[in-house]
Amino acid sequence: MANLWRGVIREYADRLNVTDATPVVTLGEGGTPLIPAPALSARTGANVFVKYEGMNPTGSFKDRGMTMAISKAVEHGAKAVICASTGNTSASAAAYATHAGISSVVLVPEGKIAMGKLSQAIAHNASLLQVQGNFDDCLDIARELSANYPVHLVNSVNPDRIDGQKTAAFEIIEQLGKTPDFHFIPVGNAGNYTAYHRGFREFADAGLATHVPRMFGFQAEGSAPIVLGHPVKNPETIASAIRIGNPASWELALSARDDSNGYFGALSDAKILEAHRILSAEVGIFVEPASAISVAGLLERSAAGEIPAGSTVTVTVTGHGLKDPQWALRTDDGSDVQPTVVPVDVAQIADVLGLVKGTA
Numbered sequence: 001m002a003n004l005w006r007g008v009i010r011e012y013a014d015r016l017n018v019t020d021a022t023p024v025v026t027l028g029e030g031g032t033p034l035i036p037a038p039a040l041s042a043r044t045g046a047n048v049f050v051k052y053e054g055m056n057p058t059g060s061f062k063d064r065g066m067t068m069a070i071s072k073a074v075e076h077g078a079k080a081v082i083c084a085s086t087g088n089t090s091a092s093a094a095a096y097a098t099h100a101g102i103s104s105v106v107l108v109p110e111g112k113i114a115m116g117k118l119s120q121a122i123a124h125n126a127s128l129l130q131v132q133g134n135f136d137d138c139l140d141i142a143r144e145l146s147a148n149y150p151v152h153l154v155n156s157v158n159p160d161r162i163d164g165q166k167t168a169a170f171e172i173i174e175q176l177g178k179t180p181d182f183h184f185i186p187v188g189n190a191g192n193y194t195a196y197h198r199g200f201r202e203f204a205d206a207g208l209a210t211h212v213p214r215m216f217g218f219q220a221e222g223s224a225p226i227v228l229g230h231p232v233k234n235p236e237t238i239a240s241a242i243r244i245g246n247p248a249s250w251e252l253a254l255s256a257r258d259d260s261n262g263y264f265g266a267l268s269d270a271k272i273l274e275a276h277r278i279l280s281a282e283v284g285i286f287v288e289p290a291s292a293i294s295v296a297g298l299l300e301r302s303a304a305g306e307i308p309a310g311s312t313v314t315v316t317v318t319g320h321g322l323k324d325p326q327w328a329l330r331t332d333d334g335s336d337v338q339p340t341v342v343p344v345d346v347a348q349i350a351d352v353l354g355l356v357k358g359t360a
């Protein structure tokens, strides 16, 4: 067992708000791959690496924060946790809560959460309620319930979440053996943007990183409050994980941008889907739509001449493609791909594939 990854709390205990008295609730999160992406390097002239957070136990980076939030909740004697969620937080909270033997309540916007995520939360025994409102309404209610009832809030307004999520930045520096020049990341509540900056800043201050990378965050055009400078009442985008009109970590994220000479941009759903296709078909990494916006952002900033050739660029893709797989089948005219049906016949199949007889 000696060399097995032990989850982010045990791996980074000295940098997290835990003590020997903290019961560690872990599913082995973190330690995700940092994958060189030659196809993206070729398109941009930079050296591009993808941090594949879909490889966490419940399929998104939320697990890094949730191991902390649930461990601290259990340390404080909580018997139940609550969260508002666009999907992945609920899947993660439900899994970690049930592992710890406590119960979870999740509030999701009615009809707005991807099937994979809904299935996870239900499978992991959450009390899941669909609220007839949007994510921001769900968060308001979760906050009020946790203030007045015996349920512990595990949304990213809980500082333990951001604390746990910063470990991804530590891993990037350790995996790369140096500090990237730019880091690209999707932005919803902006907790993860804030967390990566914090991780990079901590390593820089400790002399473990040479600098803080420029933090480039991206919101969907129909859901871009930080870029617009005001909340968006009815946020819209196919990227459900970042369909957020009033980010909980807005102020923290602005400080992180300023400290890192960073940037926030907004991109259309069409650009998100284009990046999704590039990641799937050229790099070999399957993500949910929200995750692809960081790649879309890299391609857009590169086209704008903002990424010097030879820069080292890391890109976080936040959640697994199996969470919300339908987008992979969608074609430009809006219909779904229908795989060709063939008879049980070698010659006919070779013909359909355009294969000519002879050995390779």
Ligand SMILES: *Cc1c(COP(=O)(O)O)cnc(C)c1O
Residues within 6 Å of the ligand: 060, 061, 062, 088, 089, 156, 186, 187, 188, 189, 190, 191, 192, 193, 241, 242, 288, 290, 291, 318, 319, 320
């Ligand atoms: C939660 C989530 C985001 C957004 O992260 P924030 O911390 O809310 O900015 C992006 N992508 C996926 C897949 C997520 O689950």
